[in-house]
Amino acid sequence: MRRAETSQSPLRPRDLEEARARLSEQADRLRSQLTRAEEAASALRADCDLDAADAGAKAMTLRELRTRTEMDTALLERTVAALDRLRAGSFGICAECGRPQGRERALALPHAELCVQCAEEREAGPGG
Numbered sequence: 001m002r003r004a005e006t007s008q009s010p011l012r013p014r015d016l017e018e019a020r021a022r023l024s025e026q027a028d029r030l031r032s033q034l035t036r037a038e039e040a041a042s043a044l045r046a047d048c049d050l051d052a053a054d055a056g057a058k059a060m061t062l063r064e065l066r067t068r069t070e071m072d073t074a075l076l077e078r079t080v081a082a083l084d085r086l087r088a089g090s091f092g093i094c095a096e097c098g099r100p101q102g103r104e105r106a107l108a109l110p111h112a113e114l115c116v117q118c119a120e121e122r123e124a125g126p127g128g
Ligand SMILES: [Zn+2]
Pocket: 094, 095, 096, 097, 098, 099, 114, 115, 116, 117, 118, 119
């Protein structure tokens, strides 16, 4: 099948360029999201003039902001690590088994460090 062939073909220089562009864009977007979330959180904390209902809503919003910040931070770390792998020439190689991740996956999820198989095994394994 043509599709299977494509997913197994090695990454070309143009693919690496595309992945680099997408990762840089993603890193920039995450950094500005994190800055905005930080600003929103400190604005919320600074706002002391609240009744009980508002305080409850504020606590919830702060929790949501923290959850989102944690997710964004984790994704940013993976994105930066993928950019490092691009520079080091190990992009698209599974960090677990050392096999190529496949062109399709590397381009669809450029920040992924594992191949599909290892990612599934890790998810199924203890500790998630
Ligand atoms: Zn693997």
